[in-house]
Amino acid sequence: MAQNIPELYGSLVFNDKIMRNKLPKDMYKALRKTIQNGTHLELDVANSVAVAMKEWAIENGATHYTHWFQPMTDFTAEKHDSFISPTNDGQVIMDFSGKELVKGEPDASSFPSGGLRATFEARGYTAWDPTSPAFIKDGTLYIPTAFCSYSGEALDKKTPLLRSMDTLNKEAVRILNLIGNNEVRHVSTTVGPEQEYFLVDKKLYEQRKDLIFCGRTLIGAPAPKGQEMEDHYFGTLKPRVTAYMHDLDEALWKLGIPAKTKHNEVAPAQHELAPVFDTTNVAVDHNYLTMEIMKKVADKHGMVCLLNEKPFEGINGSGKHNNWSMITDTGINLLDPGKTPAENTQFLVFLVAVIKAVDEYADLLRISVASPGNDHRLGANEAPPAIVSIFLGDELTEVLDSIENDTFFNSHGAVQMDIGARVLPHFVKDNTDRNRTSPFAFTGNKFEFRMLGSSASVANPNIILNTAVAEALRQFSEQLEKVSAENLEQSIHNLLRENIIAHKRVIFNGNGYTDEWVEEAEKRGLFNLKSTPDALPAMISEKNEALLIGHKIFTKGELHSRYEIKLENYVKTLHIESNTLAEMIQKDLIPSVTAYMEQIARTASLKKSVVPDISVAGETELLTTLTTLSEAMAKSLKTLKEDTAKASACDNLQESANMYQSVVLADMETLRKSADAAEALIPEALLPYPTYGKLLFSI
Numbered sequence: 270m271a272q273n274i275p276e277l278y279g280s281l282v283f284n285d286k287i288m289r290n291k292l293p294k295d296m297y298k299a300l301r302k303t304i305q306n307g308t309h310l311e312l313d314v315a316n317s318v319a320v321a322m323k324e325w326a327i328e329n330g331a332t333h334y335t336h337w338f339q340p341m342t343d344f345t346a347e348k349h350d351s352f353i354s355p356t357n358d359g360q361v362i363m364d365f366s367g368k369e370l371v372k373g374e375p376d377a378s379s380f381p382s383g384g385l386r387a388t389f390e391a392r393g394y395t396a397w398d399p400t401s402p403a404f405i406k407d408g409t410l411y412i413p414t415a416f417c418s419y420s421g422e423a424l425d426k427k428t429p430l431l432r433s434m435d436t437l438n439k440e441a442v443r444i445l446n447l448i449g450n451n452e453v454r455h456v457s458t459t460v461g462p463e464q465e466y467f468l469v470d471k472k473l474y475e476q477r478k479d480l481i482f483c484g485r486t487l488i489g490a491p492a493p494k495g496q497e498m499e500d501h502y503f504g505t506l507k508p509r510v511t512a513y514m515h516d517l518d519e520a521l522w523k524l525g526i527p528a529k530t531k532h533n534e535v536a537p538a539q540h541e542l543a544p545v546f547d548t549t550n551v552a553v554d555h556n557y558l559t560m561e562i563m564k565k566v567a568d569k570h571g572m573v574c575l576l577n578e579k580p581f582e583g584i585n586g587s588g589k590h591n592n593w594s595m596i597t598d599t600g601i602n603l604l605d606p607g608k609t610p611a612e613n614t615q616f617l618v619f620l621v622a623v624i625k626a627v628d629e630y631a632d633l634l635r636i637s638v639a640s641p642g643n644d645h646r647l648g649a650n651e652a653p654p655a656i657v658s659i660f661l662g663d664e665l666t667e668v669l670d671s672i673e674n675d676t677f678f679n680s681h682g683a684v685q686m687d688i689g690a691r692v693l694p695h696f697v698k699d700n701t702d703r704n705r706t707s708p709f710a711f712t713g714n715k716f717e718f719r720m721l722g723s724s725a726s727v728a729n730p731n732i733i734l735n736t737a738v739a740e741a742l743r744q745f746s747e748q749l750e751k752v753s754a755e756n757l758e759q760s761i762h763n764l765l766r767e768n769i770i771a772h773k774r775v776i777f778n779g780n781g782y783t784d785e786w787v788e789e790a791e792k793r794g795l796f797n798l799k800s801t802p803d804a805l806p807a808m809i810s811e812k813n814e815a816l817l818i819g820h821k822i823f824t825k826g827e828l829h830s831r832y833e834i835k836l837e838n839y840v841k842t843l844h845i846e847s848n849t850l851a852e853m854i855q856k857d858l859i860p861s862v863t864a865y866m867e868q869i870a871r872t873a874s875l876k877k878s879v880v881p882d883i884s885v886a887g888e889t890e891l892l893t894t895l896t897t898l899s900e901a902m903a904k905s906l907k908t909l910k911e912d913t914a915k916a917s918a919c920d921n922l923q924e925s926a927n928m929y930q931s932v933v934l935a936d937m938e939t940l941r942k943s944a945d946a947a948e949a950l951i952p953e954a955l956l957p958y959p960t961y962g963k964l965l966f967s968i
């Protein structure tokens with residue numbers, strides 16, 4: 270890359286510098302105010318921004334613009350309009366108005382709405398999100414937008430995310446002011462998502478229906494080598510992967526996405542990319558773009574980027590780590606323990622709020638990462654378990670113990686402070702984060718939520734996290750607002766103490782993969798929601814409705830529509846997987862087995878015809894085994910088809926999902942066993958699809 274990276278970086282983004290250069294001063298100021306404080310944007314400002322954006326976009330080769338939005342699928346959506354506007358004399362001018370910038374009206378009828386929008390009322394509209402910068406991609410100006418129905422219901426993920434950020438801002442500022450920090454006007458949440466992915470050769474990918482239709486393999490005998498040598502993690506990058514990562518970085522940097530870290534992951538063919546963190550809604554938009562660009566760049570390199578959570582059985586799946594914190598407009602990270610007693614108190618208030626939030630809404634956090642693909646990871650002895658718990662590290666746990674027990678915390682020279690909390694020594698960062706099994710780990714100045722699946726939108730977990738923490742802070746404020754100034758310090762201490770006692774059950778610093786922990790968690794009354802259908806009903810429980818509706822993140826209709834869409838998505842995904850597996854077995858694998866059996870039989874009879882009393886014991890044994898396996902496959906296939914038909918015919922969506930989970934998935938496992946056993950016996954030349962060995966080790 271002989272180019273000047275600082276110059277390249279953000280070159281396709283309508284960023285602050287360009288706005289400042291292109292906009293009249295008063296217009297620029299008005300826009301900044303909207304971006305910073307979320308105030309209403311007047312039409313004259315919008316018009317001015319539209320003109321500047323259009324000019325800049327055209328200068329950079331764009332001919333079209335699109336309102337880019339995040340419907341309730343896991344993908345983004347876009348409809349492109351050109352800037353051309355015909356004039357009377359048969360010519361065109363390039364035109365773009367403030368109205369077109371601020372609002373779009375895509376036909377919304379074909380997006381999932383979970384019953385929110387009656388079919389006769391198919392109009393939806395998109396509304397510009399000025400807090401996430403516009404950018405150019407493939408000759409089109411992309412404008413990040415929220416997507417709503419005409420009656421104002423959110424049909425997307427950005428709207429509730431922005432609402433949750435507002436709520437958290439409001440409650441965080443409120444408590445900061447209460448505990449004596451009066452300078453802060455605004456609190457944002459920050460997110461840095463670490464993204465895992467697999468790369469496979471495109472030619473091999475194209476020979477596998479399961480990868481094409483489901484994004485993951487449904488059968489496949491283990492390769493002679495897996496990840497047991499632990500030689501891939503942080504290993505030297507292969508030349509093809511290096512070339513890919515290089516182009517990927519460049520594409521992301523141009524779009525102002527601060528791709529920072531890249532390395533090989535644990536499984537063969539698995540890699541990771543992490544950007545520098547950003548404000549949550551920008552980080553969410555960027556992660557969507559990152560996933561899209563990862564796939565596009567892979568295609569150019571003759572590879573396919575797999576983002577499914579579990580592409581291969583027997584080796585690690587892919588997740589996404591959601592590093593999360595809160596930052597004030599005065600530049601303070603609220604999860605940084607700080608150096609002075611006041612900073613420590615502030616830190617402890619926010620830390621305990623997060624602990625309370627995660628304990629009380631562990632079910633919602635679990636649901637926010639629930640998907641059919643992620644069900645294969647969570648609890649499967651590689652990713653975090655399905656039980657949500659918090660890792661704090663020993664020393665921070667000791668600090669909380671000392672508050673709980675009113676004892677003196679004195680490790681590392683800590684000194685007592687007035688309210689009975691202690692000045693926290695600057696230890697935390699180096700000592701934590703080496704617990705890889707915890708789903709929700711404190712890593713020095715942020716929390717790392719590790720349960721996300723690799724393909725999912727980062728919006729969902731952050732909506733829940735922001736709102737749950739906002740609710741905890743709201744309750745803290747209610748309690749503290751009642752006390753007089755001279756009692757404040759003691760009251761904060763009491764509040765921390767009460768909440769540590771009430772919620773310490775969610776703290777667990779041990780190994781989350783053991784059976785003992787599952788038992789222990791059950792004793793502590795923690796949720797263990799194993800699968801998506803198990804978890805989803807809690808989405809609309811009274812407690813969770815009260816949180817999400819109470820904070821105006823969702824209306825009841827919006828929440829229930831999301832519950833239905835999640836169920837529908839689960840049912841559809843499993844249905845497609847079942848059909849794909851059935852087709853691969855019936856049309857590809859069984860014919861291969863038959864062909865091989867013919868070959869063996871021919872060999873045996875040929876041998877006999879030449880040497881009449883020669884032994885054909887080997888052929889006989891192989892034939893017998895293959896016959897048994899092929900009969901087992903035929904039988905399991907029949908069961909799978911029947912059970913899939915039953916699950917699919919079930920009118921009740923939740924029951925249907927339960928059936929797919931408990932019956933169809935089990936049928937697929939059974940079928941897979943004989944299929945994989947047969948595959949292991951068939952010569953490579955007769956196999957209808959490439960093996961795990963080829964898929965995982967050919968790049």
Ligand code: ADP
Nearest residue numbers: 459460461462543544545546592593594602715
């Ligand atoms: P790890 O040991 O998990 O690799 P890193 O220090 O590399 O930890 O950080 C991982 C991610 O966390 C990066 O995307 C980084 O930008 C992000 N991160 C760091 N600080 C914060 C913060 N205050 N808020 C949100 N994300 C953060």
Ligand code: MG
Nearest residue numbers: 463543590717
């Ligand atoms: Mg990490």
